[in-house]
Amino acid sequence: MTVAVCTPINTYIGNDTTATFPFTFPVWNKNQFSVTVKQTNGTTLYTLVDGVDYSVSGLYASGTPANIGSITLIDADQSWIDNSGFLASGWTLYIERDLLIEQEESIRNQGDYYPETLEDALDYLTMLLQDLNYAISQISGGGGGGGGTTTIIQVVSPYLIDTVTGLVYQLEMISGVLSQQQISAPPPGIPSQSLVLTDTANGNLYYLTVNNGALGLVRI
Numbered sequence: 001m002t003v004a005v006c007t008p009i010n011t012y013i014g015n016d017t018t019a020t021f022p023f024t025f026p027v028w029n030k031n032q033f034s035v036t037v038k039q040t041n042g043t044t045l046y047t048l049v050d051g052v053d054y055s056v057s058g059l060y061a062s063g064t065p066a067n068i069g070s071i072t073l074i075d076a077d078q079s080w081i082d083n084s085g086f087l088a089s090g091w092t093l094y095i096e097r098d099l100l101i102e103q104e105e106s107i108r109n110q111g112d113y114y115p116e117t118l119e120d121a122l123d124y125l126t127m128l129l130q131d132l133n134y135a136i137s138q139i140s141g142g143g144g145g146g147g148g149t150t151t152i153i154q155v156v157s158p159y160l161i162d163t164v165t166g167l168v169y170q171l172e173m174i175s176g177v178l179s180q181q182q183i184s185a186p187p188p189g190i191p192s193q194s195l196v197l198t199d200t201a202n203g204n205l206y207y208l209t210v211n212n213g214a215l216g217l218v219r220i
Helices: 115-140
Strands: 009-013 020-027 033-039 054-057 067-073 091-097 150-155 159-161 168-174 177-183 195-199 205-211 214-219
Touching: 009 020, 020 033, 020 091, 020 115, 091 115, 115 214
Parallel strands: none
Antiparallel strands: 009 091, 020 067, 033 091, 054 067, 150 195, 159 168, 168 177, 195 205, 205 214
8 A cells, every 4th residue: 555644643622513533544453543532621631442432443354454444432421422422522532643663574585475565564664754753743843733732741951862873962942942952961960861751632751862963752
């Protein structure tokens, strides 16, 4: 299959009329995305459970190829569901792709070779890059199209050590833009990964790092 440009998150605002919500990014199985809700003006994020809070449709039983689909809320008197079984007004729902960073395909010399196997592996890597690009855009302020922002929840130090070169950088905020400035050395005892960030759309935690002089994210 081909992998089109997409944002790996869908955001929906409750309006008391809808219980089924499509996800427009492809996945192979229902374990490759998360569903969360929060009150639109709140901060607490609730993670929904497949088979308890929602059901999934649209994916292939065989698990391949990857496909888009939808989730339907299950009414069990949860706070975010109204009396008609719909997503209630005042609540926001997020569906976000959540792929493991792994490569499971093994193609050996003189073994069976199927082009589809290689294509699936390339598709998976492309989707991982899309997910990473979206996560970084939430820090840099770029367009990601999602419902969440990234907020600093813990500041240990304004210093980072480049994971590739070993050079030391000091973080700066200039006119609302986060940047890095190389310095000679950090104070004693400063760790190489010094900022922990949380995505308010899904609750995922990330380390902010410097890699070859460029700011990046590593999910915890």
